[in-house]
Amino acid sequence: MKVLLVGESRDGKLLEYSYELFGFASQLGAETAMVLIGNDAALPSYGGTVYLADAGKYGEYNPDLHKRLVQAAVEREKPDYVVFMHTSYGWDLAPRVAALLKAPQVSEVVALAEGGFERPCCSQKMRQVVRPVGGPVVLTLQGGAFPALVPGGAPLKQTLEVAGEGRTEFLGYEAAVRKGVDLTRAEIIVSAGRGVGKKENLPVIAELAKVLGGEVGASRPVVDSGWMEAGAQVGVTGQTVSPKLYVACGISGAIQHLAGMKKSGFIVAINKDKDAPIGEVADVLVVADVMQFVPALTAKLAK
């Protein structure tokens, strides 16, 4: 069995999570090759074949050309699987490659399963097993599902070229906005989620943070609704935190949020829904309405 891994580079560097692709290939027990649109500095520490296309020429975001570059590597390598990370690059490019190859695609794979691949559904609350028909099969992998593996060694570089131009013009990156409190240094964080109900209820969260001597964070829906500043957002698109204590108030636990806080020392989640995915990472799950439980907790702690 053979897999073609699609690496990812940004600003001339290999993105670290590309090594999770090797971790997946190793679980599958497959031979590997990688395709990367990047440059020499972005080559992985890997002694196998890397099909390298020059990002200076093809751009770091140019899906029309990138899909054909991946296709060119597929034609040379004839893999059983073409594997991406389930990232803004992977979920954008993988369906285009699948369309070109007329291939089935399984998105956000979290595990190998008998007769197929296991993936999350229903906002991470449930799992499904999906069996692809025919091949090659395109996969994207959920970040963190397969431990990273650095094979080591110097790549055997093969240069990839395609002709033509893309229809999307990439105008550049915009750096993350970092306003407000630096949550990455906080020892205690109390975060508000959608379960808080409305903006007017936020002081209840702030009160708890104050009694505990911590900072206030937020989940994405709270920021999207304009209840709190973007600077307070914890998660993949916000800040990645690891306080000694993290209290998630009414946060269901989208994978993007979990990735930003699951390394916290101790996690308390307060949620009405006993099956909420936040329960997967919580040391203590309090099954309760935030607006009933949090004021009671604050009052008791203040004594």
Add this chain to the structure above:
Amino acid sequence: MKILVCVKQVPDMESRFRPDAAGVWYAETDLAFRVNEYDEYAIEQAVLLKEQLGGEPEITLLSVGPDRVVEAIKKGLAMGADRAVHVRDPAAHLKDPFQIASIIAAYAKGEGFDVIFTGMQSLDRGSTQVGVAVAEALGYPCATTVVAFEYADGTVTVKRELEGGVKGTVRLKTPALVTCQLGLNQPRYPTLPNIMKAKKKEVAVIPVEQLLQEEARLVLAQFSAPAKKGGGVVLEGEVADQVDRLIGILKDKTAVLR
């Protein structure tokens, strides 16, 4: 200008999900359905574009699914879409993302849509494939995970949300498709007069057989709850009791309570 918005109806995610009789997807009994959250941003962006252009564009809303999806269609019409297409498919949940995209593309082909909006994913299936696959089938350029959208003179300029809070700015010429990320705009609540008006708008019904020509590339084999990994403590019962037990645990297991 002609605008298409693709909308899916999904269950409330706070529901308890149970496998259906075949054991491959959720049973619909006891579930409350609503418009997929990502698609609400898609509808809103279409309506904002129509308003920007002085009301000239016509917005068509499309939804694939059983009869219940008419409720989602009504909401979209009340938010400001002009007309709707209901591709009636009682077994839409068994179609794979590629087939759903093929159905949408088969409808859109020849309709000459200038801009197509979809959500970046659905809350239930979450494949993140359908929007891109529609664009590929139609030969439209496409940008995904969009958190800012501008239109001027046949050019769409968007910001894509990348990891770590970084954004990437991308420009496309219409016809184009964009997939909408949460936070792109503030989806409006339909007003009562607009809900009344929506009742008079056209909803064309097309049986799925007329549009589906592709075989499935994925087979659903199993649907289940994830195996519980963590050995976390679950506190249920009376609030006062929960508070005492939590404080006890925090004193025991952490050094944060003095």
